[in-house]
Amino acid sequence: MAHAEGHHAHADVKPGAHDPGQQHPLGIYFKIWGLLFVLSIASYLVDYFHFQGLLRWFLIIVFMLLKAGLIVAVFMHMLWERLALVYAIVIPPLLLVTLLGIGALDGKYTFFTRGTYFGPDTTAPAPAPHK
Amino acid sequence: MAHDATGTAASLPQAEGLQGIVSDLSSDQRAFKNVPWGKPMMWIFLVSDTFIFGSFLISYMTVRISTTEPWPNPSEVFSLTVFGTNVPLLLIAIMTFVLISSSGTMALAVNYGYRKDRRTTFILLLITAALGATFVGMQAFEWTKLIMEGVRPWGNPWGAAQFGSAFFMITGFHGTHVTIGVIFLIIVAMKVWRGDLDKERPGFLTGRKGNYEIVEIMGLYWHFVDLVWVFIFAFFYLW
Numbered sequence: 001m002a003h004a005e006g007h008h009a010h011a012d013v014k015p016g017a018h019d020p021g022q023q024h025p026l027g028i029y030f031k032i033w034g035l036l037f038v039l040s041i042a043s044y045l046v047d048y049f050h051f052q053g054l055l056r057w058f059l060i061i062v063f064m065l066l067k068a069g070l071i072v073a074v075f076m077h078m079l080w081e082r083l084a085l086v087y088a089i090v091i092p093p094l095l096l097v098t099l100l101g102i103g104a105l106d107g108k109y110t111f112f113t114r115g116t117y118f119g120p121d122t123t124a125p126a127p128a129p130h131k
Numbered sequence: 132m133a134h135d136a137t138g139t140a141a142s143l144p145q146a147e148g149l150q151g152i153v154s155d156l157s158s159d160q161r162a163f164k165n166v167p168w169g170k171p172m173m174w175i176f177l178v179s180d181t182f183i184f185g186s187f188l189i190s191y192m193t194v195r196i197s198t199t200e201p202w203p204n205p206s207e208v209f210s211l212t213v214f215g216t217n218v219p220l221l222l223i224a225i226m227t228f229v230l231i232s233s234s235g236t237m238a239l240a241v242n243y244g245y246r247k248d249r250r251t252t253f254i255l256l257l258i259t260a261a262l263g264a265t266f267v268g269m270q271a272f273e274w275t276k277l278i279m280e281g282v283r284p285w286g287n288p289w290g291a292a293q294f295g296s297a298f299f300m301i302t303g304f305h306g307t308h309v310t311i312g313v314i315f316l317i318i319v320a321m322k323v324w325r326g327d328l329d330k331e332r333p334g335f336l337t338g339r340k341g342n343y344e345i346v347e348i349m350g351l352y353w354h355f356v357d358l359v360w361v362f363i364f365a366f367f368y369l370w
Binding site: 023024026029030033036037040043044046047048057060061063064067068071072074075076077081082083084085087088089092093096099100103104106107108110111114115118119 | 151152164171182190192193220224232237238239245350357362365366
């Protein structure tokens, strides 16, 4: 946050002046740009090399979160914003994980009941449903 | 940092960490001081848009988990045959690179905007818009190809019927966001070109004075569009 302090000091010279903008040397944008390309290639290779199972999911999610994090932090300047703004913006979407968990649980249950009640009759007399 | 102002509109010394958050939000004053108001407003809009795309992606997850029909294999569905070989996800990979490049040019445009380099900012904004339009064109090509192969919201030749509706809803909303972004990029580029931001000329719809922050705010929207694509790419095409 030292970066931000420097810029605030700049702006306070003229009261009411706009923040001269979070100007950073261009190099960082090119580096992150390159990093995003590398991560995208890596994501594509996960499919190209036919990774399967848990490793596939893990890699997909890790690369996705890294790319998302870099875009939000650097390209969208979050790294240099006030902490209050960062938390106000980042925490609500994280709470979506709860909805994701509920959706996954509910989906699995639906899949299970569809298999139980609508699937082929693999046993002799089907047991009476208890629910 | 010395201050004459006694009002709370001026910046206050920023405490570190949690204390900083507490002082930002307490004492009956404006939150997010020293941040031009347009920025938090765009961020708050992006949070709401995150919930919209989040609900689409989570409901896609739910129908995919719960369907008893096998889900079509995206590697096969979205592959292209070029020069005789079948390359999986080729168009999607190109679309991803196009969008990431447009994010890069957008970040550069914001930087040059604050340097008040109008010409470079204008060119970078137009390149960003062109890349975005290219993306939409490729997505339209993808839609046409799939529709011709028989994908409908209610069924497709390869597997679970929900594949089509999930695909068209999610990519349709995303493509619409990209298109709107392209239009706004051109508008902002014109304002930069005409010097409206240097002269702080009032805007057409608002009457408020414009300045180079609107390039950064436009950038936030554009990076969000790229961000959503990162999630769609991971969850829909790769999974």
